[in-house]
Amino acid sequence: MRVATAVAIASAGVLGVRAQTNQSALQPQLLLLANTPATCSWGTGLTCALSDSTNNLKLGAGCVLPVPIPTDNYVADKRTNKFDDALSGTASAQPFVEITSALVGSATTSADTTTGQVGWNYYKTNPLTSQNVINFKVPGLYSLSIIATDYDRSANCDGCVAINDAYRPRFKTGTCPSVPFATTENVMFRSVRDRSLCLDDGGGTLGGQTKFTLTACNPNSPNQVFVNDPIKMQYKNFNKPSLCLDDGGSVRSRPTPAHLWGCDQNNQNQWFTYDPATLLLRQSAKPNLCLTDILQTGTTRWFYLVDCDATNVNQQFERVPQYQLPSPSSLTTTSLAQAKTYEDQFNAFVDGSNVLNNPNSGNDCNDVVSKVEYLRDDLKDFTGSCFDAAALATNVANLKANPFPEHLQSSYSSLQATLVANGQWCCQKSKTLK
Structure with a gap:
């Protein structure tokens, strides 16, 4: 009931x-x-x-x-x-x-x-x-x-x-293109004996495939740019990050030519330390042995471990940041074309069609800001939507005109966490760099 x-x-x-x-x-x-x-x-x-x-x-x-x-x-x-x-x-x-x-x-x-x-x-x-x-x-x-x-x-x-x-908002695909010679972390070794020549891994893409030699310095060469890991005492090939400078197991009684080998922090054949005072590239695990270029046949030169001698120009190398080579006076049509390629890659990456934003975001508001802070400048009066294209262009221009001397890349995960925790994202969003 x-x-x-x-x-x-x-x-x-x-x-x-x-x-x-x-x-x-x-x-x-x-x-x-x-x-x-x-x-x-x-x-x-x-x-x-x-x-x-x-x-x-x-x-x-x-x-x-x-x-x-x-x-x-x-x-x-x-x-x-x-x-x-x-x-x-x-x-x-x-x-x-x-x-x-x-x-x-x-x-x-x-x-x-x-x-x-x-x-x-x-x-x-x-x-x-x-x-x-x-x-x-x-x-x-x-x-x-x-x-x-x-x-x-x-x-x-x-x-x-x-x-x-x-x-x-972020970019949908790809990563911000990096110019290979845009950071001091990427280095080349230029011979003191002949400053037109640089340490070259011979072009191998597999461990032991080719021997280190000297060839004309070229900052765009995939064989001449290295990144130093001072903790592991290794020099990784920038363009072949799984391969490192390796002395081939060379010792005084049995010298063997240096080559690229799979990076292994426990492999003592890969432990090298550069001495800026003497310009020597010392083998850290083999006392008083240094990388030395030795003539083989004709003009071919390979690298062996030899007793260190600060007066031996065959052992002396200038460790030069990649972006310093070539000098502006030696710009060529090829290098300018390469620069144009980097510019095109950057423009494609930041193009509006590559911006990912949640659908309908910003449809119901048009937030504006009264002040904007440009890179290296003070706050200035400003009226416009956040992530304004003109402000973005100004900051990019500042970066191009006066690049930071240090490597700008950060861990994406840590950067993302910082932005999410501290950023206040307004409704009207069009462009921003990730």
Whole structure:
């Protein structure tokens, strides 16, 4: 026998329970009867963050809110009611539960702004399945409503949530192109005996394939640029980072020519230390032995370990940052064409078509800033959208005109974490460098 008709929606936050459990013992004063003023609440200050490029932010999944809990003393006992479709979980007429959302200021509606009329049994059994239908695609303020009905009465509870845009724009593909001679970490070894010649690995791409020799200095050569790891005492080929300078196992009684070999920090044949005072490249694990160029046949010269001699020009090398070679006076058509290639690669990377931003971001606002700080300059008056193309161009021009002397690359993971933690990203986003 039905004693009384009452449809209630309890505020999950007041009860101190999670909305998904629906296990709270409802207190009478929290019931919202159909013929009484609304007393329930979704809570205040509700916010969720769009932090992905897909905008797949759903109620209860990515955006977990204290959804009020519907209850009824007649139709809410997980029975199949008269108009329920057990297969789809919908209800063609009362009784049902329905959640709706609406972007404030927008007249657009879609299938993912309402759960539709859900049968009580279906909703109470697994409320998250129904709640996940609600998708917050656009940053902004959303009104929320849950309505619960029995056969002749209804109750509803309204609320709102702010969806904040927390997704930092970035470039979709590739990495910022780096000019090989843009950092002092990349070095070349120029012979003191003949300053037109540099240490060259012979062109091998596999360990032991070729011997080190001397060839005309060329900063664009994949065989002449090395990166020093002072901790491991290794010199890695910049363009072949898995291969290192290796003395071939050379000792005084059995000299062998130096070659490239697979990098192994435990391999003592790869331990070298450059002495800037004497210009010698010393073997760190073999006392008083230094890399020395020795004539083989004709003009071919290979490198062996020989007793160190600070007066022997065959052992002396200037360790020159790659960007210093060639000097500006020796620019050629080839080097200018190479520079144009780097410029084209950079322009393609920062092109608007390669910018990844979450869909609909910035559609509802046009934030401007009053001050902008250019690279190496003070704050200046400014009016425009954030990530303004002109400001970006100014900073890029400053970098090109006066490059930093040190390597600018940072670990992407640490840089990303810092930006996400400290950055405030405005609604109008068009371009930024990653």
